[in-house]
Amino acid sequence: MSNAKLRRALLSIAAPILALFVAFLLTSLVLMALGDPVKDVWITMLSKPKPRQITNIVNGAIVLYLSAIAVAVGFKMNLFNIGVDGQYRVGSFAAALFAGQAWLPGVLNILVAIVVAMVAGGFWASIAAYLKVKRGVSEVISTIMLNAIATGVVSWLLLKVAVRTAGSNAIGTKTIPESSQLEGWKLIPGASNRIYSLLLLAILVGLLYWFVLGKTRFGFDLRATGSSETAAVASGVKVKRMVMTSMIASGALAGLIGMPLLFGQDHSYGTTFQSGLGFAGIGIALLGRNHPVGIAFAALLWSYLDTQANGLQIRAGVAPELVYIIQGIILFAVVIAYEGTRRLDIRLEQQRVAGELAAQRAAVRDQEGAVA
Amino acid sequence: MSTVVTPTPTPTPRPTAPTRGSFLANPWARWGMIVLGAIILMSALRVITGANDLDSSGAIAAAFGLAVPIALAGLGGLWCERAGVVNIGLEGMMILGTWSSAFCAYHWGPWVGILGGALGGLVGGLIHAIATVYFGVDHIVSGVALNIIGLGVAKYLASRFFTGLPGGGPTQSPPLEYAPSLSLPGIGDPLLTLERKHIFFVSDLAAIVRGLTTNVSVLTLITLGLFIATWYVLWRTAFGLRLRSVGESPAAAESLGVNVYKYKFLAVLASGSLAGLGGAFLTLVASNLFRDGQTGGRGYIGLAAMIFGNWRPGGLLAGSALFGYTDAIRLRAGGQSVHAVLLLVAVLLLLIGLWQLFRRGRVVQGVLALVVAGLTAWWYFAADTVPNELAGTLPYVTTLLVLAFAAQRLRMPAADGLVYRKGEGH
Numbered sequence: 165m166s167n168a169k170l171r172r173a174l175l176s177i178a179a180p181i182l183a184l185f186v187a188f189l190l191t192s193l194v195l196m197a198l199g200d201p202v203k204d205v206w207i208t209m210l211s212k213p214k215p216r217q218i219t220n221i222v223n224g225a226i227v228l229y230l231s232a233i234a235v236a237v238g239f240k241m242n243l244f245n246i247g248v249d250g251q252y253r254v255g256s257f258a259a260a261l262f263a264g265q266a267w268l269p270g271v272l273n274i275l276v277a278i279v280v281a282m283v284a285g286g287f288w289a290s291i292a293a294y295l296k297v298k299r300g301v302s303e304v305i306s307t308i309m310l311n312a313i314a315t316g317v318v319s320w321l322l323l324k325v326a327v328r329t330a331g332s333n334a335i336g337t338k339t340i341p342e343s344s345q346l347e348g349w350k351l352i353p354g355a356s357n358r359i360y361s362l363l364l365l366a367i368l369v370g371l372l373y374w375f376v377l378g379k380t381r382f383g384f385d386l387r388a389t390g391s392s393e394t395a396a397v398a399s400g401v402k403v404k405r406m407v408m409t410s411m412i413a414s415g416a417l418a419g420l421i422g423m424p425l426l427f428g429q430d431h432s433y434g435t436t437f438q439s440g441l442g443f444a445g446i447g448i449a450l451l452g453r454n455h456p457v458g459i460a461f462a463a464l465l466w467s468y469l470d471t472q473a474n475g476l477q478i479r480a481g482v483a484p485e486l487v488y489i490i491q492g493i494i495l496f497a498v499v500i501a502y503e504g505t506r507r508l509d510i511r512l513e514q515q516r517v518a519g520e521l522a523a524q525r526a527a528v529r530d531q532e533g534a535v536a
Numbered sequence: 537m538s539t540v541v542t543p544t545p546t547p548t549p550r551p552t553a554p555t556r557g558s559f560l561a562n563p564w565a566r567w568g569m570i571v572l573g574a575i576i577l578m579s580a581l582r583v584i585t586g587a588n589d590l591d592s593s594g595a596i597a598a599a600f601g602l603a604v605p606i607a608l609a610g611l612g613g614l615w616c617e618r619a620g621v622v623n624i625g626l627e628g629m630m631i632l633g634t635w636s637s638a639f640c641a642y643h644w645g646p647w648v649g650i651l652g653g654a655l656g657g658l659v660g661g662l663i664h665a666i667a668t669v670y671f672g673v674d675h676i677v678s679g680v681a682l683n684i685i686g687l688g689v690a691k692y693l694a695s696r697f698f699t700g701l702p703g704g705g706p707t708q709s710p711p712l713e714y715a716p717s718l719s720l721p722g723i724g725d726p727l728l729t730l731e732r733k734h735i736f737f738v739s740d741l742a743a744i745v746r747g748l749t750t751n752v753s754v755l756t757l758i759t760l761g762l763f764i765a766t767w768y769v770l771w772r773t774a775f776g777l778r779l780r781s782v783g784e785s786p787a788a789a790e791s792l793g794v795n796v797y798k799y800k801f802l803a804v805l806a807s808g809s810l811a812g813l814g815g816a817f818l819t820l821v822a823s824n825l826f827r828d829g830q831t832g833g834r835g836y837i838g839l840a841a842m843i844f845g846n847w848r849p850g851g852l853l854a855g856s857a858l859f860g861y862t863d864a865i866r867l868r869a870g871g872q873s874v875h876a877v878l879l880l881v882a883v884l885l886l887l888i889g890l891w892q893l894f895r896r897g898r899v900v901q902g903v904l905a906l907v908v909a910g911l912t913a914w915w916y917f918a919a920d921t922v923p924n925e926l927a928g929t930l931p932y933v934t935t936l937l938v939l940a941f942a943a944q945r946l947r948m949p950a951a952d953g954l955v956y957r958k959g960e961g962h
Binding site: 295299304308312486488490499503 | 624663667671672674676677678680683684687688691692694695696706833836839840923925926928929932939943944
């Protein structure tokens, strides 16, 4: 038994490493075919990041981690929440609006604003959940539409409540009071910038994800529904309610994505808003196999690539968007590798069982032969 | 499918329901009645609200320009999903099409550009086909990855090949030659005169005919041809029957000797080149250059239009026309036209609400529809225009509403989105 476990562990580590290697190879081929400096590109991408950049990588990973966890909750249930981007936008806006009013003092303001973000994100996801459960609309299509609608509605609301920053055309919500701004920690020696304080939030969310999905009845039901809906129904799971709950939970977590940025860096919702984090989250959740620790590594890798690519234009004369190609190939390679190793695992298991059965049969025959 | 959506507009509350006589049983007559009803409805709405741009020939032409790329993307989705492969990567394939069509058109002229667009999309289709058909990767996952790659490849190649060219740069191509367009000679001006008189129905008809016959791009005509060809190939040939059987029940098809992988592979390739052609339309007809972010989510809308059209070419065409039209009136007169549409929505919801309440006895749904109808009507009368930000969401809200009301009547191919492995059939 432990033999099979060891084999499985080895295979699941081998898959991402293989994927990285394939991405390296294919990207090099593309660069070579177009006559771009392959060596300079990899020197830039693989150079040791400075302390300042390490801070940026960790900060980026915090945000991506939250995004991927939000996606993973849906994935565990075979729900594709493509709408994390929109839910995150709605959540960030609502929280920024609330925190900007400064109705509550200091830390209390932050905590309630985080709850507001979760409620807003969850509400936005609940529309897709309702349409799926009651009207049979695929969540893939409805969440894509809701992403676009979120962009329109939020930019309209922003115009209604916006305050203009003095001396610029940028508009945004009211800046949150200084007592509610989080300065961050200097965790990386030698770096002048700081790690977001809400690193704590990401760790907490990761722990909760691990606990709720792995150790509670709700999590078991959720995973059961994801693996086989018919089996789940047979064991008494109310599938429609599970779809509703997990979609809203995914949306509520998506609402959290913007929090480290809001309280640690931007202090208002405005033109600095980063879109597309939800889509990166899908890739990271897949890379990390929906596992809380795997996702952490995947988020760090993703963020590392993003940060290192910034230097590509200057140091190699290549567009930094090359990183999307690398990330996309990694994603393809890793899902293909996971699929391949899964099948290899099944085949090896079948061979082992077949071998044992054959041995048993041979033993029985020998015994019979001895008796006769 | 569209019988669900469009019949409500005609004056009587339930036009197509019980008395479907011999005349309306003919699909051509039914489609004709739907189109006629829609025109009467739009002209009534125009006269009542005074929003003259609702169906001007300019708006119709613009709607065409916006509908064609959506229709091409949707047609790509249709080929793919009829063979049982979900293609959420249409957006990425379209992006690849925009870059490659611009590159080819700059070097060898617009005709090669059109071909180049299809080739660019084909490359995207090839990746999706290898991943989903041969490696058995989840279709949505592969699509998402393809969208990331498509975006990256287009940006990388644009900055590699368009930087330094006259008028080009890392995010846009140099100006290109438009793809040629045709007009039906001799009728444009008289129709314009008629349209300017703003007579009920007559002017509207004139405007629509003028919009459909003046300055029509060759790519639009090619698209129409592709629609007819798709319908014929998929529903009238042995090849099409096999392709659709692969999407309905691959195991059964396999047992009848159909090479499932081959048909899926071909369908995804066709899907990619159609989406790429949609990208070519954006660079060569809708504008005259490649621009970063040019597709603006049209691949996704194409997918929605296909679902709206119940995985059929005719329905898909109607869906794309609807999205193209809502987008066009928003872009042209913005808030004013969308504001006029509010009245239409209010009346439609009122009818739906009454129908749910009295005919089907569904109190909750009926009351909900009536309340939303009341709110919409209040919005219509309280404001003069709809803010641009909200007007921009019109196509998406329309999609959601249509899906919410019609999703249960839609039927997708039975094995759509399921990974099929040779020899592991049920």
